[in-house]
Amino acid sequence: MGLARRHHGVITIHSSQRFVLFPGRHHLLTRFQAEYLSRFEAGTIVWAVTSANHENTKRNPVPYHRREAAIERFSLLGGLRSLVVPIFDAAPTDAFAEVTLKTIAVATGLDLTPADTVVACSTPEVAALYQRLGFPIAPVEADPTLRTTPERPWDVLLRLAAGDETWRKLAHPATVDVYERYRLVDTVRTVVNDPLVGAEGGLTATRDYRTYVEAFADAAERKWAAVRRHVQPGRIVDIGCGAGAVLELADREPGLHESDLIGVEVARHLYSECVHKKAQGVFRNANVYFYQRNVLGGAIFADRSVETTLTFALTHEIWSYGRQRESLLRFARRIFDHTAPGGVWINSDVCGPDDRRREVILLLSTADGDNPAGARPDLAGLSSEQVKVYVESLSTRARLDQFAADFAFPFTFEAVGDGAVRIELGAAMDFLTRKDYVDNWLSETREQFCGLSFAEWSELLTEVGFELDPASAPIRNDWIIENRIAPVASLTDLDGRPLDWPVTHLLAVARRPRNG
Structure with a gap:
């Protein structure tokens, strides 16, 4: 040698x-x-x-x-x-x-x-x-x-x-x-120096991106149908575009064939999938571009240069992984700055109830799984498959205990009967809308769905300078209520009177004034 x-x-x-x-x-x-x-x-x-x-x-x-x-x-x-x-x-x-x-x-x-x-x-x-x-x-x-x-x-x-x-x-x-x-x-x-992005180019290291891509692709047509009529031709930007499923649908629209379709994604796995799709000829429009960027890290587009910005299931992540309203306000200002006068930001995401601080009685099933004495403190040391198996084994009531232990936004509740707890409505909905996400449990429990109500969202957008289109509205996803929540939970006021399930999502169509 x-x-x-x-x-x-x-x-x-x-x-x-x-x-x-x-x-x-x-x-x-x-x-x-x-x-x-x-x-x-x-x-x-x-x-x-x-x-x-x-x-x-x-x-x-x-x-x-x-x-x-x-x-x-x-x-x-x-x-x-x-x-x-x-x-x-x-x-x-x-x-x-x-x-x-x-x-x-x-x-x-x-x-x-x-x-x-x-x-x-x-x-x-x-x-x-x-x-x-x-x-x-x-x-x-x-x-x-x-x-x-x-x-x-x-x-x-x-x-x-x-x-x-x-x-x-x-x-x-x-x-x-x-x-x-x-x-x-x-x-x-x-x-x-980015406070949101992890070392490997994502918001969280525990997310199963395969499951995420499949779920987003399944919902893409529904999301596009809800926003298509508000989309303005020109420069169309999808921030947090995932694997590009919505841009694939935009690419098929005859009325948008001369538009630039631009996807921005921070997660390396998802960005790579977008680039792969483009290389494979999935998009017919020659003006399709993808960037791996975090919008909070700095301006990506020149001021007043974008006709339509789309965000789907993104803003709650900015809230959760950043500094809540401060980060969301900063993000909204970025969007406003790059939006052309008369242009639009279309945001579809989860939303908290208007009276999210109201105390309610939440009755949860104890018969649909195991009921251990308390939450496990060691899930972070298990594999994702072990976490999934364990959480799936719990009853809905026991799953609330585990959620409270793992949730990044602490809340309290009081047991008031067999399966019944006294809890704030926002915390109750955060749990109920997340309890079935067992594939990505440790990732999902880092995110808060009910940080802002629709009224608070409206206030934030107006503060930035946007005008809300009348199409903007809070939405209740009745499929989730009927198939995921109502079979194992019920809601009453403190006197035992039944309450309707609150809103779960929002659609915000925010326009920059033409003279703004």
């Missing part, structure tokens, strides 16, 4: 070794890396760019093609001979090194071996995977012979995200150039 040897600070590659394999995400390149790699007296640098299919996430804010551009410029300026290979993300595996080597072989025809390759890697866990295969390691920033410990690229990127301009002194000029030309400084700061 050949070894890389150091002599007077110069790393010499054995005559049989011709390559330096440099695996990493490589979002930012540093001056230290340039100096370190220049110490190799011979060899081609093979850059294995991991998470190459990820972008716009906290862990991977820069798209692969920009990373590749910076590496190529870095190599040109440093006089290095480089090959850049994208490595798509995969589930954590001890075979990571083998997968990377096979990907490189397929992409370049190079079969890298310990006899001809040194691995440059400062992450001990990753280096160990290559050492296990017999590869010699050049430890880069982790080199114990260095007089001072250099900052790792990710730490420099975090300086940038924090607004610390000293990142420019540590980053290589190739990275600075690419970041400035493609306005990546703002992109990185927005994505890394």
Whole structure:
């Protein structure tokens, strides 16, 4: 086995070794890396760019093609001979090194071996995977012979995200150039500092997106039928477009064939599905575009440039994962700003009852499942399938106990009889409209459906500057009442008089005044 040897600070590659394999995400390149790699007296640098299919996430804010551009410029300026290979993300595996080597072989025809390759890697866990295969390691920033410990690229990127301009002194000029030309400084700061988006590019790490896509696709025709007459041709934007099901229906409308259809989705899984559909020719309109963005992170569209904005089942997530009304107001202002005068924002979502603080008596079935002594505190440590099986096993009354334990918006209730509780109406409806979402229980219990009533929604939209179309209204989904709620629950006032079930949803058609 050949070894890389150091002599007077110069790393010499054995005559049989011709390559330096440099695996990493490589979002930012540093001056230290340039100096370190220049110490190799011979060899081609093979850059294995991991998470190459990820972008716009906290862990991977820069798209692969920009990373590749910076590496190529870095190599040109440093006089290095480089090959850049994208490595798509995969589930954590001890075979990571083998997968990377096979990907490189397929992409370049190079079969890298310990006899001809040194691995440059400062992450001990990753280096160990290559050492296990017999590869010699050049430890880069982790080199114990260095007089001072250099900052790792990710730490420099975090300086940038924090607004610390000293990142420019540590980053290589190739990275600075690419970041400035493609306005990546703002992109990185927005994505890394985003309070709503998780590390992997979604609002929650516990959601089963397969179930979510199927449910949204099933409801797409109903949603489109409810809003179609309010849609104005021109630039039509669906924010939180999921897998693009509503835009597929818009694409079939003859009256919209000259419109731009634009989908915006923050969740990486769903955005990828949209891009896949477009590549497969699902859309006939040539002007269909998709962006992976979080609207709260900054303006996406120019002011007064969008005729129609659609949001379906989105605003309650902004409320839930943000700062409730503050985040929702900020979102509404973004929509107002990009809406053209006379344009429209159509919002369809869940809604709380007008008297959501009213105390009521909620009678729940105890005969439709198990009734343990109390809620389990450990569901977060179980697999999603284990959570599903357990919650499904509970009676409706016991499920309320579990919901109260897991719900991110604390509420109280008082047991007043066999299966009966005294509870605020809003909390009761939050539970009743969520109790059957067992596939995504831990995700759904992070979200509040009844944060705002229709009257409060109307006030917020008016505050922003919108005018509500008469078609705007609170709605009760009677199918949910008749099939999910009424069979296992009943509602009375505190004196025992039966109460009608309240509204569950809203349709808001908010127009920007033509002179606004």
